[in-house]
Amino acid sequence: MPPDSKSDVxxxxxxxxxxHSLTLQPMHGYAIVQHIRGLTEDAxxxxxxxxxxxxxxxxxxxxxxxxxxxxxxxxxARYYSITASGRKQLGKxxxxxxxxxxxxxxxxxxx
Amino acid sequence: xxxxxxxxxxxxxxxxxGAREREIADEMQHHLxxxxxxxxxxxxxxxxxDLRQEARRRFGNVTYVTEERRMISGVATIDALRQDVRFxxxxxxxxxxxxxxxxxxxxxxxxxxxxIFSVADAVLFRPLAFPNADALITVWLTxxxxxxxxxxxxxxxxxxxxxxxxxQWRARQTSFTDVAVWxxxxxxxxxxxxxxxxxxxxxxxxxxxxxxxxxxxxAWFTASEDVAxxxxxxxxxxxxxxxxxxxxxxxxxxxxxxxxxxxxIIGVAPKGLSLDRGPTSIAFWLPAAQDTANxxxxxxFPFEAIGRLKPRVSLRSASVEASLLLRDVPADSRIDGxxxxxxHDDQTRSVRGPLLILLVASGLLLxxxxxxxxxxxxxxxxxxxxxxxxxxxxxxGRGRLLRQLLTESIFLxxxxxxxxxxLAVIATRLIVRSAPPTIPGLNDVRVxxxxxxxxxxxxxVTGVLFGLVPALSLIRTxxxxxxxxxxxxxxxxxxxxxxxxxxxVALSMVLLVAAALLVxxxxxxxxxxxxxxxxxxxxxxxxxxxxxxxxxxxAIDAEVEQRLRASPxxxxxxxxxxxxxxxxxxxxxxxxxxxxxSLGSPLPTANRRTTTxxxxxxxxxxxxxxxxxxxxxxxxxxxxxxxxRALAEREWPGESAIGKRIRFAGQWxxxxxxxxxxxxxxxxxxxxxxxxxxLAQLMLRSAPSVIVRVQSDADDVADELRRAVRDVGSxxxxxxxxxxxxxxxxxxxxxRLRTVLISLFAMIAALLAAIGTYGVASTxxxxxxxxxxxxxxxxxxxxxxxxxxxxxxxxxxxxxxxIGVGLALLGGRALVPYLYGVGxxxxxxxxxxxxxxxxxxxxxxxxxxxxATRVRLVETLSSD
Numbered sequence: 009m010p011p012d013s014k015s016d017v018x019x020x021x022x023x024x025x026x027x028h029s030l031t032l033q034p035m036h037g038y039a040i041v042q043h044i045r046g047l048t049e050d051a052x053x054x055x056x057x058x059x060x061x062x063x064x065x066x067x068x069x070x071x072x073x074x075x076x077x078x079x080x081x082x083x084x085a086r087y088y089s090i091t092a093s094g095r096k097q098l099g100k101x102x103x104x105x106x107x108x109x110x111x112x113x114x115x116x117x118x119x
Numbered sequence: 120x121x122x123x124x125x126x127x128x129x130x131x132x133x134x135x136x137g138a139r140e141r142e143i144a145d146e147m148q149h150h151l152x153x154x155x156x157x158x159x160x161x162x163x164x165x166x167x168x169d170l171r172q173e174a175r176r177r178f179g180n181v182t183y184v185t186e187e188r189r190m191i192s193g194v195a196t197i198d199a200l201r202q203d204v205r206f207x208x209x210x211x212x213x214x215x216x217x218x219x220x221x222x223x224x225x226x227x228x229x230x231x232x233x234x235i236f237s238v239a240d241a242v243l244f245r246p247l248a249f250p251n252a253d254a255l256i257t258v259w260l261t262x263x264x265x266x267x268x269x270x271x272x273x274x275x276x277x278x279x280x281x282x283x284x285x286x287q288w289r290a291r292q293t294s295f296t297d298v299a300v301w302x303x304x305x306x307x308x309x310x311x312x313x314x315x316x317x318x319x320x321x322x323x324x325x326x327x328x329x330x331x332x333x334x335x336x337x338a339w340f341t342a343s344e345d346v347a348x349x350x351x352x353x354x355x356x357x358x359x360x361x362x363x364x365x366x367x368x369x370x371x372x373x374x375x376x377x378x379x380x381x382x383x384i385i386g387v388a389p390k391g392l393s394l395d396r397g398p399t400s401i402a403f404w405l406p407a408a409q410d411t412a413n414x415x416x417x418x419x420f421p422f423e424a425i426g427r428l429k430p431r432v433s434l435r436s437a438s439v440e441a442s443l444l445l446r447d448v449p450a451d452s453r454i455d456g457x458x459x460x461x462x463h464d465d466q467t468r469s470v471r472g473p474l475l476i477l478l479v480a481s482g483l484l485l486x487x488x489x490x491x492x493x494x495x496x497x498x499x500x501x502x503x504x505x506x507x508x509x510x511x512x513x514x515x516g517r518g519r520l521l522r523q524l525l526t527e528s529i530f531l532x533x534x535x536x537x538x539x540x541x542l543a544v545i546a547t548r549l550i551v552r553s554a555p556p557t558i559p560g561l562n563d564v565r566v567x568x569x570x571x572x573x574x575x576x577x578x579x580v581t582g583v584l585f586g587l588v589p590a591l592s593l594i595r596t597x598x599x600x601x602x603x604x605x606x607x608x609x610x611x612x613x614x615x616x617x618x619x620x621x622x623x624v625a626l627s628m629v630l631l632v633a634a635a636l637l638v639x640x641x642x643x644x645x646x647x648x649x650x651x652x653x654x655x656x657x658x659x660x661x662x663x664x665x666x667x668x669x670x671x672x673x674a675i676d677a678e679v680e681q682r683l684r685a686s687p688x689x690x691x692x693x694x695x696x697x698x699x700x701x702x703x704x705x706x707x708x709x710x711x712x713x714x715x716x717s718l719g720s721p722l723p724t725a726n727r728r729t730t731t732x733x734x735x736x737x738x739x740x741x742x743x744x745x746x747x748x749x750x751x752x753x754x755x756x757x758x759x760x761x762x763x764r765a766l767a768e769r770e771w772p773g774e775s776a777i778g779k780r781i782r783f784a785g786q787w788x789x790x791x792x793x794x795x796x797x798x799x800x801x802x803x804x805x806x807x808x809x810x811x812x813x814l815a816q817l818m819l820r821s822a823p824s825v826i827v828r829v830q831s832d833a834d835d836v837a838d839e840l841r842r843a844v845r846d847v848g849s850x851x852x853x854x855x856x857x858x859x860x861x862x863x864x865x866x867x868x869x870x871r872l873r874t875v876l877i878s879l880f881a882m883i884a885a886l887l888a889a890i891g892t893y894g895v896a897s898t899x900x901x902x903x904x905x906x907x908x909x910x911x912x913x914x915x916x917x918x919x920x921x922x923x924x925x926x927x928x929x930x931x932x933x934x935x936x937x938i939g940v941g942l943a944l945l946g947g948r949a950l951v952p953y954l955y956g957v958g959x960x961x962x963x964x965x966x967x968x969x970x971x972x973x974x975x976x977x978x979x980x981x982x983x984x985x986x987a988t989r990v991r992l993v994e995t996l997s998s999d
Contacts, residue, residue: 037146038153056150057179064191086146 022054022062024105027090027098030072034089036079037063063088071097143188147181154178214499218531220890221495225535225578227883228488230542233566233574235481235876237547238554239474241564247463248391250331251427255462256434258298258424258441262453276458279420280445282407285323288424288444294437295426299326301394302421303401306378316854317359319377320401321410321422329427337371337386345406352406353382357390359402377403394425396466396559420451425462434459466559473873476949480630484880487626489581491887494619496528498894525583532582536575540566543574550876555868616895620928621935623891627884628939628968629946634881635964636947636954637874643956644870647863648797648806649699650739653690654859656698657825657840660852670754673814675851676823680731682843688830693734694814694823697726699799700862701824709783709810711770725766726799726809727783729817735761735794737828743767745777745792748813752791758816760788766808767793783810784817800866826859873953885971888935889979896928896983907987917988924984925977932976936969 029035029043040063041054066072071094079085090098154174175181246252260278280288285300292298301322308317324345327333340352353375355364364370373384388404407422428437442456460468467474544566551564659679676694683692697705708722734740735747743764752759760781767776767790779790796806814823825844829836837856844853864871900907907920947959957964 036149038150055179056154056177057184060147060150060184061187061191064188068191083149083152084145085149086142 021105022058023066024098024101025052025054026059026062026066027071027094027101030088030090031095031098034077034087036085036087038085040088066094069097070094139192140189143185143192147178147185151175151178151181217495217499221492221531222535222538224488224491224495224887224890225532225581226538226542227887228485229536229539229574229578230546231481231880231883232485232577233540233543233570234546234550235474235477237543237566237570238550238561238564239478240570242470242558242560243467243474245560245563247396249462252463253461254428254430255330256295256426256428256437256459257462257465258426258445259458259460260420260445260454261442261456261458262451263455264453278454280422280424281420282410282422284445285422285424288441289325291444292426292440294429294432294440295329296429297325297329298424298426299323299329300407300422300424301326302407302423304421306403308375308377308402317402318400320404321407322404323407326404326425329425331427332389332392334386335389336368337384339386340404340406345408347408349406349409351380351382351409352385353377354386354388354404355384356388356392356402356404360387375403377405394423396562434461470558470869472949472952473869476633476953477873477876479949480633480877480880483626483630484884485577487623487884487887490619490623490626491891492532492581494616494623494891494894497616497619498898525587528582528587529579530582532578533575535582536578539578540571540574543571550872553868553875554872555865558869613895613898616891616898617931620888620891620895620931621938623884623888624932624935624972625939625942627881627888628936628972629943630877630881630884631968631971632939632943632947632964633950634874634878635968636950636957636959636961637877639957639961639964640954641867641870641874645863645867647699648740648795651700651859651863653829653831654738655827655829655836655840656701656857656859656862657827657844658701658854658856659822659825659844660854669817672822675847676731676814676825678847679825679844679851680733682847683825683827683840686839686843688836688839689827690830691733691737691828692825693731693737694825695728695730695734696823697728697799698824698826699738699797700859700866701857707783707810709781712780712782712787723770724808725762726807727812728809729812729814729823731814731823734811734826737826738797739828740797741795743793743795744775745790747792747794748811750815752813753815756816758786758788759791759813761792761794761811762790763806763809763811764793764796765806766810769808781810788812870953885975888932888972889975892928892932892976892979893983895931896924896980899927900924900983900987904987911988920988921984924987925980928980929973929976932972936972940965 025044026040029040032043035043037056037059041056041059044052044054063072063074067074067088070091072088072090074086074088076084077087151171151174154177155170158170158173158177178184247255249255258280259276260280261276262278263275265275279302280300282300285298289298299322301320303318303320305316306319308315308319324340324342327339333339334354335357337354339354340349344350344352355370355375360366360370364373370384370387374381375384376382382403382405393400426437428434438457438459441459445457446455464471547564547566551561554561659676680692680694683689705727706724707727708724710722732747732749732752735742745761747761748759762770762776762781770776770781771779776790776793780787781790782788794809794811797809799807799809827840840856841853844851903923907923910920911917943965944960950959
């Protein structure tokens, strides 16, 4: 099943959202999905099919680390946490994103 | 630390790819479980299976995600690697014979070529360690007259120079920026209480400037020191400085006694200095002009000359000038010119030819190995024809098949190349160890990375190239209908294989002939006319004043002989000047009674040896006619001489030599006996002609050596001999003891090494050719299985079937052999200088090699032929 077109918009920002979510506390994959979903009141639906490859990429780049921990429900889950270089990267991405949004808004307002 | 994190991530992926994979699966499962749990809490269908399905639906494609994660994490790459390894190990297991033979073929070819190239590289191709070494020229005097004189013929254009002649030449020459001379002699170094025998060099002050080198510390001597009355200065070699003075820079100014004269050390020579590229052997350098024995002697020619050619002066014009200037040496009218050669060429003169021959031989072997690999891959391809065409028919991509076939041959080549490289390192070490130490540059021999990389690349290229041809033809075939074309393509492949075999056989024929010639030559070479085992040579050192009086020398020698004879393990003792294989020779002109002297032709010459009567029995030299001299042939009695058989046959052909008289050293002597011929050095032509005179009847100019035959070759023989001589007293001591077998072995070392290496190459080549022949016969057998089965069914005897198979392969071998004979006859000429007593066209050699090839062909085709005779029609027909 190919990823649906709705989430294409998210592709560039998914990693940023994941990194940002992890600044609050270490989370497992399902929790990240729920977290983003809750904050955006279901407007943003992160597909597991996009999330896990993204986590894999982040881990490979060294921006997040993962380890197995017991979850509050007593199950073993793989918890991801953000690293120092991940935080730095997040800063860069957020400012780049804000610049882009600012520019897009200027164009849309057309003043 | 993102780099370290990344590294750790990757390492973990590599080291625990299995665990990583499980981890991914677990994490996915966890997510699915949570998803299912969430679905359960919402209203709707509550069946467990429905919940799971809903979870999966929400999650997306689990397999896709897992696969993507595997790709990103690198687990997939490792998987592919593992697949390759699995594939290759399956290949090795299923077709172990093919794999082992291919790998061994490549390894042997690479090892032979790499090790010989490593030696040749160091000895022949690596430049000398001097700046602009190409301009360094050695200058030798020539005496064309010597060409005809046995014993001297090898040295006719390698005459050393005298110091007065050098001075004159140096003052007048214009071709060189400067010229220099040097020589090396052994000298007594140190106080008289603890003297040491060391090699001392004598050089003109111009030597270091000519070579373009500087002392490591201190100074080289100057022209003002290089005069007869100059200060006694010495330059110590770096190695002696380290060994004797602990590398202490305060060595400058120290006094060292050399041959009883106190010399002040003024400098340390650069490390590894050696003019003949051997190990540094000269311990001290002294000014040549202070060499009192030779400095002003016109007739003494101890020095080697070397010059640095001026830029833009050709070697040829320098030769012309040097010939003109050096021709007029008043003391030696036979000197007729000069021979100039680049230092590097001069050093490698005697080893260049043999090494190039070895290089060619190892190259041939590598070529044979490559052809053999191609033959093997071809044969192997035949066996897989069916499998591959079936796979193509079932839809396997051509690219995939091609990749698989190439992976296989590259892998085999890689393993073979790696093994070959390892083997080359060992082989190179063995060659260096068994090579005569006189080969220049032997110390620098190593298999360097460069050579190894080239060898490995050669192996892989061979694999790809020879793997590609059969692979491509397979792919082509595979595209067509498998069953219809198999037999046709088999025939084509068989033709290619037969061509390969003919080439292989032709090339191995060349190597086999070369090896057989060398072996025959070597066996003749090593018959030296006496028995070298259990024979020892003790070189005695007499106190100097003794030489004034021959009778004292004789008395001491007699005493030594007597003491040694009393030793329980000694069987026989004798004395002789210049013992055989001891690098010494003494020759004399002689005059035959009744033969008129003519001005034009020079007097005949002979080697000369002065011995005690027991020398002949001790060495084991047989008596041909007459008698050996005895203790009764003493001083004052009639003067007698024993001549060698070669001399007797040359001077008195067809008649008895006994009773004839010859004159040398100013005295007429009567020939009383003819002795058997012996070799005294590595022979280049016939046995040397020799005259033997009794020690009792001749004034000695050199100390006799004692030869001793013992009962057993134990290690302590030397000690026992030393002890016996020490008991004599009278200041006589043993300078050195050598086993004759060792001396003979050294003299033949390079012959042996050459013979062994070429024989080894030839044997490997023959083996490879046999393997190739086996491959061809197998192909024939499998191609014609059906035909054979039908023949058997209609009553062909198994003998006629076997003949068909053997005959098919034998035809290619025969074609190859005929071509090989032609090549060997052509190439054999290169061996002429290294053959002794055997012609390059020796029919026995060729016959022997042909029989050998015939037998090996029979052996190689036996198995496939037997297989062919056992085919059953029903099985064969039902197998397709």
